[in-house]
Amino acid sequence: MMYKAKFIECDQDLSGDLDVMDVKYLLQKLGQAKTHLEVISMIKEVDSTHKDAINYRDFVRMMLGPKSSILKIILLFEGLGKPKEKPKGPPPKRDLASLP
Numbered sequence: 001m002m003y004k005a006k007f008i009e010c011d012q013d014l015s016g017d018l019d020v021m022d023v024k025y026l027l028q029k030l031g032q033a034k035t036h037l038e039v040i041s042m043i044k045e046v047d048s049t050h051k052d053a054i055n056y057r058d059f060v061r062m063m064l065g066p067k068s069s070i071l072k073i074i075l076l077f078e079g080l081g082k083p084k085e086k087p088k089g090p091p092p093k094r095d096l097a098s099l100p
Helices: 002-010 020-029 036-046 056-064 069-080
Strands: none
Touching (some): 002 020, 002 056, 020 036
């Protein structure tokens, strides 16, 4: 996908998230250089994980907008390629409060 390639290109430290320096690099590449504080403010606007970094989901949401059906399709296909991890160990104990 086009967005995945751009995200990977901007993730210079290969951490899986775009931190302040990665976003500064992206903005400089686009000719929109910003100060460190401006970049931090921009990241906080879209960071849904509160890690002061932009993950791939936040990146696509930022590019397409939060209510885009294209966003849902992209994230669906990205998720299909990942194997589902089965929980390890015995199942957790349940009580009446945890029942639906």
